[in-house]
Amino acid sequence: MSREIDRFLVDLYASDELTEELTTELEDRAMSDPELSHDMFTLRQTYELLQKTDGLELTEESSQRILMKMRTKGARIEQNSPDPAHLQYHLPIQG
Amino acid sequence: MPSSSRDDTLAEKRWLSALARGDPNALGGLYEIYGDKIFRYTYRMLGNRADAEDATAETFLRVLRRASDLRADGAFKTWLFRIARNLCIDKMRQHKLLELPADTHYSGVEERAALKVTVHQALDDLPIEYREPLLLCDLENISAKEAAAVLKISVPALKSRLYRGRRALRDKLGGSLEKIT
Secondary structure (H helix, E strand, O other): OOHHHHHHHHHHHHOOOOOHHHHHHHHHHHOOOHHHHHHHHHHHHHHHHHHHOOOOOOOHHHHHHHHHHHHHOOOOOOOOOOOOHHHOOOOOOOO | OOHHHHHHHHHHHHHHHHHHOOOOOHHHHHHHHHHHHHHHHHHHHHOOHHHHHHHHHHHHHHHHHOOOOOOOOOOHHHHHHHHHHHHHHHHHHHOOHHHOOOOOOOOOOHHHOHHHHHHHHHHHHOOHHHHHHHHHHHHOOOOHHHHHHHHOOOHHHHHHHHHHHHHHHHHHHHHHHHHOO
């Protein structure tokens, strides 16, 4: 099988888009082909790493700034969930 | 379809109808569904929090301006990401962000992990035609069909860029990948 086809199959293998049959066939061939094996392993590893890469989360502070920007430009936005406790104003406890 | 996606789709329909009726809760409702997704996408595109906040706010303001035209036909998410993308590209041109250093620390607690920073930096270093499909499909889990619609390219073209992008990212990560084995 040509390297170009292998390359395409590995692309599909990395993101788990290959059929079970083709996956098994490719994995069998990789046992005796170190280059193919390395390509399969590292590309799938890259894909899995991307899937696990979260972060850049929308913090409450960022969200409040975004809502404020929208409001200053005329948007009427009612919040459907209450402000988090740390952003709420607390009245002093009396007595 | 996972139940959370189904719930989001139902909620999206409900809020879009409410928006068309002028319900003041509607924009907040749509922001609750898509605010974090659009923010993450714009943050990754622009590389800094302040610009991402601006772009996210402007994206939802556009929703408000087009309230009467929007239809709950499943294309809203694609339209929303396309608006966000256009705003990011405008911002990148406007401020020549491509030539300026990005906020490499991404200021979140989780991003302090060295590998995540490495991945984000490697993504930032990719040409935009590879970076965009990776951000949409692999990080935001948007389908190839939807991502192709956002980028206004065909599905095969999207897939080709996606596969090349993964390979380019793998090459950039190089040694870092070996460390996690």
